[in-house]
Amino acid sequence: xxxxxxxxxxxxxxxxxxxxxxxxxxxxxxxxxxxxxxxxxxxxxxxxxxxxxxxxxxxxxxxxxxxxxxxxxxxxxxxxxxxxxxxxxxxxxxxxxxxxxxxxxxxxxxxxxxxxxxxxxxxxxxxxxxxxxxxxxxxxxxxxxxxxxxxxxxxxxxxxxxxxxxxxxxxxxxxxxxxxxxxxxxxxxxxxxxxxxxxxxxxxxxxxxxxxxxxxxxxxxxxxxxxxxxxxxxxxxxxxxxxxxxxxxxxxxxxxxxxxxxxxxxxxxxxxxxxxxxxxxxxxxxxxxxxxxxxxxxxxxxxxxxxxxxxxxxxxxxxxxxxxxxx
Amino acid sequence: xxxxxxxxxxxxxxxxxxxxxxxxxxxxxxxxxxxxxxxxxxxxxxxxxxxxxxxxxxxxxxxxxxxxxxxxxxxxxxxxxxxxxxxxxxxxxxxxxxxxxxxxxxxxxxxxxxxxxxxxxxxxxxxxxxxxxxxxxxxxxxxxxxxxxxxxxxxxxxxxxxxxxxxxxxxxxxxxxxxxxxxxxxxxxxxxxxxxxxxxxxxxxxxxxxxxxxxxxxxxxxxxxxxxxxxxxxxxxxxxxxxxxxxxxxxxxxxxxxxxxxxxxxxxxxxxxxxxxxxxxxxxxxxxxxxxxxxxxxxxxxxxxxxxxxxxxxxxxxxxxxxxxxxxxxxxxxxxxxxxxxxxxxxxxxxxxxxxxxxxxxxxxxxxxxxxxxxxxxxxxxxxxxxxxxxxxxxxxxxxxxxxxxxxxxxxxxxxxxxxx
Numbered sequence: 001x002x003x004x005x006x007x008x009x010x011x012x013x014x015x016x017x018x019x020x021x022x023x024x025x026x027x028x029x030x031x032x033x034x035x036x037x038x039x040x041x042x043x044x045x046x047x048x049x050x051x052x053x054x055x056x057x058x059x060x061x062x063x064x065x066x067x068x069x070x071x072x073x074x075x076x077x078x079x080x081x082x083x084x085x086x087x088x089x090x091x092x093x094x095x096x097x098x099x100x101x102x103x104x105x106x107x108x109x110x111x112x113x114x115x116x117x118x119x120x121x122x123x124x125x126x127x128x129x130x131x132x133x134x135x136x137x138x139x140x141x142x143x144x145x146x147x148x149x150x151x152x153x154x155x156x157x158x159x160x161x162x163x164x165x166x167x168x169x170x171x172x173x174x175x176x177x178x179x180x181x182x183x184x185x186x187x188x189x190x191x192x193x194x195x196x197x198x199x200x201x202x203x204x205x206x207x208x209x210x211x212x213x214x215x216x217x218x219x220x221x222x223x224x225x226x227x228x229x230x231x232x233x234x235x236x237x238x239x240x241x242x243x244x245x246x247x248x249x250x251x252x253x254x255x256x257x258x259x260x261x262x263x264x265x266x267x268x269x270x271x272x273x274x275x276x277x278x279x280x281x282x283x284x285x286x287x288x289x290x291x292x293x294x295x296x297x298x299x300x301x302x303x304x305x306x307x308x309x310x311x312x313x314x315x316x317x318x319x320x321x322x323x324x325x326x327x
Numbered sequence: 328x329x330x331x332x333x334x335x336x337x338x339x340x341x342x343x344x345x346x347x348x349x350x351x352x353x354x355x356x357x358x359x360x361x362x363x364x365x366x367x368x369x370x371x372x373x374x375x376x377x378x379x380x381x382x383x384x385x386x387x388x389x390x391x392x393x394x395x396x397x398x399x400x401x402x403x404x405x406x407x408x409x410x411x412x413x414x415x416x417x418x419x420x421x422x423x424x425x426x427x428x429x430x431x432x433x434x435x436x437x438x439x440x441x442x443x444x445x446x447x448x449x450x451x452x453x454x455x456x457x458x459x460x461x462x463x464x465x466x467x468x469x470x471x472x473x474x475x476x477x478x479x480x481x482x483x484x485x486x487x488x489x490x491x492x493x494x495x496x497x498x499x500x501x502x503x504x505x506x507x508x509x510x511x512x513x514x515x516x517x518x519x520x521x522x523x524x525x526x527x528x529x530x531x532x533x534x535x536x537x538x539x540x541x542x543x544x545x546x547x548x549x550x551x552x553x554x555x556x557x558x559x560x561x562x563x564x565x566x567x568x569x570x571x572x573x574x575x576x577x578x579x580x581x582x583x584x585x586x587x588x589x590x591x592x593x594x595x596x597x598x599x600x601x602x603x604x605x606x607x608x609x610x611x612x613x614x615x616x617x618x619x620x621x622x623x624x625x626x627x628x629x630x631x632x633x634x635x636x637x638x639x640x641x642x643x644x645x646x647x648x649x650x651x652x653x654x655x656x657x658x659x660x661x662x663x664x665x666x667x668x669x670x671x672x673x674x675x676x677x678x679x680x681x682x683x684x685x686x687x688x689x690x691x692x693x694x695x696x697x698x699x700x701x702x703x704x705x706x707x708x709x710x711x712x713x714x715x716x717x718x719x720x721x722x723x724x725x726x727x728x729x730x731x732x733x734x735x736x737x738x739x740x741x742x743x744x745x746x747x748x
Contacts (some may be wrong), residue, residue: 079409164571164575
């Protein structure tokens with residue numbers, strides 16, 4: 001093989017694409033083609049097997065969604081047999097409701113805050129544990145373990161740790177001679193704690209997604225780049241990040257939806273308080289629906305939350321797909 | 328042939344899925360399947376009252392072997408569960424009405440004023456349970472009487488005599504004396520959805536005149552008087568009278584603090600006393616009347632607490648009435664009310680309130696203190712309780728100014744009053 005300069009050894013993205021497209025099918029057709037009628041019958045049977053799943057989806061997702069949209073135009077109290085149509089009154093009320101505005105901001109903070117921290121820490125952990133270290137299997141398992149715990153249990157554990165009288169953190173504080181801290185009395189601190197707990201619980205998912213992404217990047221790319229003199233940060237920005245685009249899309253969308261729907265941890269740790277100040281839209285919907293007995297208004301909030309999640313997901317998908325195509 | 332089997336399998340899966348979905352939607356009693364009467368007791372599985380109710384129910388079943396009673400303990404989401412069941416038409420035969428037999432549940436319940444035991448209905452409950460036509464919809468097991476619960480040992484240590492507290496200024500002086508001892512004057516749970524609201528619910532009846540209360544009932548919000556209530560709470564906050572762990576404290580922390588002498592007062596129903604005494608059986612606890620903000624005489628709040636109504640759609644209505652009549656027998660009613668730690672709901676039963684009997688004798692039997700209904704249940708529209716709780720909570724935690732909290736109360740008052748019309 002003649003000597004080639006490093007630039008020529010480095011695989012170009014267009015080369016990769018061409019390889020994939022022109023790759024011949026590895027399996028030759030071994031069965032004779034079936035008659036068209038039989039294929040149709042088998043296709044029909046296979047389609048029939050979708051029906052139970054579709055039915056369950058229709059009953060537990062589509063019907064409640066349509067029903068919820070319908071309820072949002074009524075003044076239903078959530079349990080009485082009678083309800084009246086109120087048109088767009090519930091939606092107009094949303095625009096003038098300061099509590100809803102505050103809670104909407106909280107929801108965005110929970111969604112974006114959790115997503116950003118989970119990506120940063122998830123990717124960092126994935127890169128650290130992608131290397132051949134001793135005990136990396138155990139480390140991966142330990143980081144992933146909180147994902148398996150119910151958010152209610154996770155929230156309760158941290159509620160006890162942050163407790164005023166018997167909480168472990170205040171035990172440490174008093175050990176150093178300082179006054180106890182009412183950690184969950186301040187709404188800003190409480191929101192930060194909730195974001196941290198949610199991040200800690202689900203960072204394992206991001207780590208696993210990024211680990212899978214990292215392992216799918218051929219090592220030749222790194223080897224070739226090293227011949228070009230690229231190291232550390234350059235490799236990270238020019239190889240790792242671009243080729244992790246699909247993993248980013250999956251992880252960000254999953255974490256964002258989870259963050260926007262955050263419920264259990266808030267309920268357990270602060271109950272939405274002090275006041276309404278740590279509620280997310282999800283927890284506020286429960287309060288307004290059941291406690292305030294305004295099922296119609298709560299349904300309008302639910303519709304807004306649904307639209308918000310759809311919007312965030314579409315925008316993110318579109319941005320990430322564009323970047324993937326550019327890459 | 329193979330395709331037929333596939334079709335059959337798919338059909339079976341679909342049928343099973345649909346069977347699972349359709350199980351809960353039928354109207355009527357959920358216990359119709361085994362013929363038993365379902366009683367949603369609303370009581371925690373380890374509560375003393377549930378234990379007594381089981382005993383009484385067993386003796387009823389021995390006397391009526393053809394009637395099966397299924398006592399269902401409460402979940403922590405009892406109210407939400409009941410609303411869902413009512414909305415879906417899956418209504419239990421008998422359920423615990425927890426203060427709402429008339430204002431929330433009457434359209435689902437049988438009227439009971441013509442039952443034999445109704446002649447002994449405690450008149451103290453009339454305002455809270457009877458409608459304009461004199462109908463009522465539940466058997467009252469007890470008459471809830473509540474004031475400001477105190478720990479006498481703490482007050483003695485601070486040199487406070489409970490009989491001297493007649494106004495809120497007196498209360499303020501007592502709280503200051505307690506604080507000077509390094510003890511929390513008032514302990515409240517901010518984590519639970521209720522105790523903060525009790526502060527407002529207890530103070531508010533004394534903040535309004537009779538005319539203003541009538542205006543509230545008709546849907547006119549009297550904001551300036553409601554503000555005086557929140558102002559008082561804000562003043563206590565500024566004076567540091569509340570527990571420093573307010574936001575994260577649970578109700579068990581309240582019980583613990585009161586029983587252990589770490590707090591002097593709590594604003595709560597009397598059942599907290601039973602819970603507190605479990606931590607410290609020798610604590611000297613009692614309750615006192617609530618001073619009036621307008622300078623009138625002190626009062627106690629009360630009304631319906633433990634009461635049971637029968638579903639209009641129950642397939643076992645006659646047997647259910649027979650069961651309630653059995654609970655209403657003087658010996659059984661007395662035993663049940665005693666377990667609840669409250670006065671009986673029927674006049675022919677004997678009160679025995681345990682640790683709180685002395686307070687009952689002092690304020691109800693001797694001083695004939697006025698008993699007023701729970702403010703939110705009678706003077707605010709249905710659904711306002713949560714607003715009362717969260718706005719008081721936001722004042723305590725300084726999340727809202729008094730004016731902002733008042734604005735929230737007014738806005739929800741108008742919107743819920745309009746919704747309930």
